[in-house]
Amino acid sequence: MNNILLDGSPKTPTVHFDSSTGQLELRGRSIPENSIEFYRPLIDWIDQYARTPQPSTQLRVQLEYFNTSSSKCILDLFKKLETVRNAGNEVQVLWHYEADDEDMLEAGEDYQAIINIPFKMIQIEEVNDK
Amino acid sequence: MSRKLDRIFDLYDDLERQRIMLSFKGDLSPDLINAILSLIEHKMEKSEPDHRVRKRVFNVAMECLQNLYHHHNRSKDNGEGVVLAEEPQGVVMIAHAETGYSVLTGNFMAKPEVESLKSHLDHVNGCDPEQLRDLYKNKLGDGRFTPSGGGGLGIIDIARKSGSKLEYGFVPLDNDNTFFSLNVNVGY
Numbered sequence: 306m307n308n309i310l311l312d313g314s315p316k317t318p319t320v321h322f323d324s325s326t327g328q329l330e331l332r333g334r335s336i337p338e339n340s341i342e343f344y345r346p347l348i349d350w351i352d353q354y355a356r357t358p359q360p361s362t363q364l365r366v367q368l369e370y371f372n373t374s375s376s377k378c379i380l381d382l383f384k385k386l387e388t389v390r391n392a393g394n395e396v397q398v399l400w401h402y403e404a405d406d407e408d409m410l411e412a413g414e415d416y417q418a419i420i421n422i423p424f425k426m427i428q429i430e431e432v433n434d435k
Numbered sequence: 436m437s438r439k440l441d442r443i444f445d446l447y448d449d450l451e452r453q454r455i456m457l458s459f460k461g462d463l464s465p466d467l468i469n470a471i472l473s474l475i476e477h478k479m480e481k482s483e484p485d486h487r488v489r490k491r492v493f494n495v496a497m498e499c500l501q502n503l504y505h506h507h508n509r510s511k512d513n514g515e516g517v518v519l520a521e522e523p524q525g526v527v528m529i530a531h532a533e534t535g536y537s538v539l540t541g542n543f544m545a546k547p548e549v550e551s552l553k554s555h556l557d558h559v560n561g562c563d564p565e566q567l568r569d570l571y572k573n574k575l576g577d578g579r580f581t582p583s584g585g586g587g588l589g590i591i592d593i594a595r596k597s598g599s600k601l602e603y604g605f606v607p608l609d610n611d612n613t614f615f616s617l618n619v620n621v622g623y
Binding site: 315316336338369370372373374376377380403405406407408411415416418419 | 465468469472473486487490491493494497498501504505568571572575576588589591592595596
């Protein structure tokens, strides 16, 4: 299957989904007015990936900002990954937050409470959206 | 000097007294919202050393503007009454005081939607931070999307980032239209 490689914009994150390695990444900002439109292809991709996943999948989330319109879509991504894990594969979310950004840490904990996937909280100096 | 020209200074003086950092009134298309957000970000980088406060103000302003974009009812007041508008119409201001920042927004909305918005705002204002977090998690996990995609999370998120009660008002304009104003304080 094809990989997804999208450059970030002022309102949308850099996306790198690689089916051959199981490494998935969202990085930068996710603040589009219409997030459903942006996330639908990503959710569809994971749906397809779930048919023949790698034994180990890692989703690296490194967001500086995300809006509430994106938050439900991000949850949907996690739910698709939950099905990959329920099928007996290893799945992990690496949730990054900037050192003084307790709001972003809490946001990660909120997802962790809802989703049955191991989260690893990783403190970083600054989100690198280059 | 003509009265009109005097009023330019009065307007400037008034904005200065209220410590308004940014003020915009008019069409709020997605492109303009982008431009306003990047202006807010740029100004905050200069005026605010606390990174966390900068991020909260940006977050609140973004959610307020996107709420406005999704929930306006495409009308405006042309001075004589409410008429139809092509783009969402509204007003946005950011003020900087000793205790923190205020994000003020106003927009036209459909009168029948006022009651449900008001009860949502009152419910959110009645919650302490832990209750707000639970409310957010429950809404996030309920699997329901609203047409704007947020599932009713916007106001809850604004309240969480603000840390104080949301101040709001409704000005009835005619049978169909109401002007909604919201003041969100982001404290230090």
